[in-house]
Amino acid sequence: MLIEFGERTTKKHAVVIGAGFGGLACAKKLRRSDAYSVTLIDRNPYQLFSPLLYQVATASLPEDDIAFPVRTAYREVQFVRGEVTNVDATAKKLTLANGKIISYDDLIFAVGSEGTTFGIPGVAEHAFQMKSVSDAREIRRSLLRTYESVEDGLLPLENLNVVIVGGGPTGVELAGAVRELQQEIQREFEHIAPKASVTLLEAGPRLLPSFHPRSSKYTLKTLTKMGVQVEVDAAVVEATSRSLRLKDGREIIAGTRIWAAGVVAPPHWKFLGETDRGNRIKVNSNLQLNDAIWVVGDAASYPDKNGCPLPMIAPVAIQQGKHVARQIRRRESSKPLEVFKYRDKGQMATIGRRKAVVEMRSWLRFQGSLAWLTWLALHLAYLSGGRNRTSIFADWVWNYIVWTPRRTITD
């Protein structure tokens, strides 16, 4: 079945796959084009704000706050909920899991990435990943329910231990937040809670490897002070139902095991073109795979000035999404296409309440409370939707003054 949308007869049809950071940025900018009607497709009816997933996993934010509903977000954009399973670049058509076929004149491919276990035995079965709302919900349930099960004598005390693998921003943020949760929850489980621990494992020589070594050092010191046990040069070789085994033979026993070590683009789409080691599709300097297909965000492999693929982060996806919309409009006005240039605005990671590291330029780095406030402000600014912004702001103020873990009926 061929689906025709909107003013297809008079306008060209731009189809965006993925309502994430890159796809939404593109659809938003392209929606007012006189020449195009825009269709946005996603398997979920919301944009997930992944940078705050760890706060859902550690019971400080409700999941609705980090999911921005896209169905009615932009009046001019037609939203289709569905899983795209195939793209026929020759026929300019794509297929949805329900068998429907949609034709396009321009396709913006913004499908993001997924977690990878690097094939390490047992990780897929015995460790949580944190890519989706349901992953965060599962982690939260494990963190909270374990206390009740241990108190009831159904599980041994060692199950209160949490181990997190991956010393990048996600692992660091999660480790700090889990530790704070463990400390706050002591009020509820006085006898058992002091036994709980968090271990953060990093295979490389330092935490936050993409940051300046001074930021890594500050992060290590701060996490250690908070009571997180940090181990660097600690490669995991196996996960079991009760532990993680390290390369040096040691076994770390933990009831909750979280894998925050690495993402790749979905391998399913490798057939579309040449890909890099992370399955990301290599694109030309205009972010094109061919004249009609543009790739943005985590799914695109685009080199930085040193020839390494740009990082899989939201600002890259947003800038690329906007760039593609601009190029499509330029082409309509018979203007030459522009080369994509990434404007690196820096990086940041929060470690705990009032503790963060921010790097804006090679010479502008700061830490502590100011960095934490900067982190809060920028995350609020990046969030879509005034309602989500207000609700998260209120939650943060509340958490800062009186902290109680958020419970839901599913916990």
Ligand SMILES: Cc1cc2nc3c(=O)[nH]c(=O)nc-3n(C[C@H](O)[C@H](O)[C@H](O)COP(=O)(O)OP(=O)(O)OC[C@H]3O[C@@H](n4cnc5c(N)ncnc54)[C@H](O)[C@@H]3O)c2cc1C
């Ligand atoms: C836990 C976590 C924390 C992060 N923290 C940060 C951070 O602090 N700062 C930062 O800059 N970046 C962070 N990132 C990375 C950032 O979220 C990504 O770089 C960004 O989301 C990439 O944008 P995107 O548009 O390429 O993909 P996404 O935002 O992931 O969007 C892809 C969309 O495509 C949809 N989709 C995929 N396949 C299909 C299909 N076949 N059919 C239909 N729909 C499909 C998905 O449902 C999704 O909505 C984090 C990521 C994670 C997982």
